[in-house]
Amino acid sequence: xxxxxxxxxxxxxxxxxxxxxxxxxxxxxxxxxxxxxxxxxxxxxxxxxxxxxxxxxxxxxxxxxxxxxxxxxxxxxxxxxxxxxxxxxxxxxxxxxxxxxxxxxx
Amino acid sequence: xxxxxxxxxxxxxxxxxxxxxxxxxxxxxxxxxxxxxxxxxxxxxxxxxxxxxxxxxxxxxxxxxxxxxxxxxxxxxxxxxxxxxxxxxxxxxxxxxxxxxxxxxxxxxxxxxxxxxxxxxxxxxxxxxxxxxxxxxxxxxxxxxxxxxxxxxxxxxxxxxxxxxxxxxxxxxxxxxxxxxxxxxxxxxxxxxxxxxxxxxxxxxxxxxxxxxxxxxxxxxxxxxxxxxxxxxxxxxxxxxxxxxxxxxx
Numbered sequence: 001x002x003x004x005x006x007x008x009x010x011x012x013x014x015x016x017x018x019x020x021x022x023x024x025x026x027x028x029x030x031x032x033x034x035x036x037x038x039x040x041x042x043x044x045x046x047x048x049x050x051x052x053x054x055x056x057x058x059x060x061x062x063x064x065x066x067x068x069x070x071x072x073x074x075x076x077x078x079x080x081x082x083x084x085x086x087x088x089x090x091x092x093x094x095x096x097x098x099x100x101x102x103x104x105x106x
Numbered sequence: 107x108x109x110x111x112x113x114x115x116x117x118x119x120x121x122x123x124x125x126x127x128x129x130x131x132x133x134x135x136x137x138x139x140x141x142x143x144x145x146x147x148x149x150x151x152x153x154x155x156x157x158x159x160x161x162x163x164x165x166x167x168x169x170x171x172x173x174x175x176x177x178x179x180x181x182x183x184x185x186x187x188x189x190x191x192x193x194x195x196x197x198x199x200x201x202x203x204x205x206x207x208x209x210x211x212x213x214x215x216x217x218x219x220x221x222x223x224x225x226x227x228x229x230x231x232x233x234x235x236x237x238x239x240x241x242x243x244x245x246x247x248x249x250x251x252x253x254x255x256x257x258x259x260x261x262x263x264x265x266x267x268x269x270x271x272x273x274x275x276x277x278x279x280x281x282x283x284x285x286x287x288x289x290x291x292x293x294x295x296x297x298x299x300x301x302x303x304x305x306x307x308x309x310x311x312x313x314x315x316x317x318x319x320x321x322x323x324x325x326x327x328x329x330x331x332x333x334x335x336x337x338x339x340x341x342x343x344x345x346x347x348x349x350x351x352x353x354x355x356x
Contacts, residue, residue, distance in 0.1 A: 002185060003154065003158040005185060006158075006175070006185050006188060006189070007158065007162050007166060008165075009185065009186075009188075009189035009192075010162070010166045010168070010171065010172075010175065010188070010189055010192045011165045011166050013189055013190075013192050013196065014166055014167075014168045014171060014193075014196050015222065015223060017193065017196045017197060017199050017200055018196070018199045018202075018203060018222040018223065018225040019203075019218070019219065019222035020200065020203065021200060021203035021204055021207050022203055022210055022218040022219075022221060022222050023215075023218065023222075025207050025210055025218070030204075033339065033343070035201070035204065036339060036342055036343075037335055037338075037339045038197060038198065038200055038201050039201070039338075040304065040307045040334060040335045040338035040339065041194070041197045041198050041331070041335060042294070042298070043294075043295045043298040043299070043307065043308050043311075044307050044308060044311040044330070044331050044334035044338070045194055045195050045311075045327070045331050046291040046294055046295050047291075047295055047308045047311045047312050047315065047330075048311050048312070048314070048315035048327050048330035048331055048334070049174060049177070049287075049291060049315075049327065050288050050291050050292060050295070050312075051312045051315040051316055052315060052316070053177075053284070053285075053287070053288045056319065057282075068282070068285075069282070069285055069288065072285060072289070073288055073292060076288075076289045076293065077292050077296060080292060080293045080296035080297070081296055084296075084297060085293075086137055086290070086293040087136065087137050089292065089293030089296075090137070090140070090286070090289050090290055090293055093285075093289035093293070094285065094286060094289055097282065097285045097289070101281075101282055
């Protein structure tokens with residue numbers, strides 16, 4: 001694995017996305033539909049990462065009440081809808097997960 | 107004499123702004139601490155060396171993208187795929203930059219370069235209050251500098267701490283701490299779910315992510331993202347057109 005290449009590549013794409021608009025600062029205008037489309041990027045990408053992480057935590061599809069990743073994920077979503085606070089969601093979700101996994105040794 | 111006093115006052119104002127910027131970012135830093143530590147602990151087991159993990163935090167400085175890179179490495183994805191995914195995940199920063207553009211227009215390029223490097227979710231959240239709610243933004247870029255330096259040093263420090271912990275307790279990776287990333291992302295997605303197009307986008311992305319699990323190099327992530335964004339955008343444009351037509355029926 002060429003780590004240096006990976007890190008330089010990741011830096012280049014990250015930095016250029018962050019710098020692009022600052023560099024041209026107001027000289028270029030983006031069409032409205034593009035800005036609207038960009039709004040969907042964070043939740044969509046994060047969801048696509050969450051789904052396999054909670055449904056396939058060990059390499060195989062695992063839908064059931066004995067899957068702590070799935071149960072704690074649903075619990076965290078409920079907490080998040082209720083409290084709307086990231087830190088509360090993280091702490092509550094992790095506690096619930098740890099209790100399921102080690103308290104009941106799922 | 108008076109110009110000397112004036113320059114002293116200006117220096118004091120800059121220092122004040124930097125401190126205020128760091129202070130405003132503190133609550134957000136608290137949230138990033140476990141994130142950074144877990145990134146450090148997961149690096150080794152995912153196939154990234156200790157130096158590689160530290161270098162990634164120092165050079166790339168993008169929390170969620172770094173986590174996703176680890177996940178992709180562990181799954182054996184190719185480097186170009188990891189870089190392309192990083193690009194997609196970080197596209198959201200364009201929105202932040204778009205919001206800040208009116209505030210950087212007067213600054214020299216070296217300031218803009220520096221601010222771009224430190225443009226994270228946390229610093230954007232902290233500085234948008236300063237830039238948008240308070241008047242007199244002449245020295246506000248020093249506030250920005252203070253915010254991202256605090257965020258940056260914490261991120262690098264926590265990565266190092268995590269690497270050390272991971273080497274002390276190699277078993278940590280079997281504890282299922284990878285769930286910390288899922289739970290963080292869940293907490294980030296839920297606040298977006300306020301409109302029908304957003305629900306549509308997220309549901310389609312979730313379904314597509316599961317349907318495309320068999321694709322090589324984790325390309326399913328890209329497919330799911332594109333399908334989700336297209337769905338959301340189409341629904342948004344349709345709803346807008348319908349609501350624009352409604353008054354004409356009357």
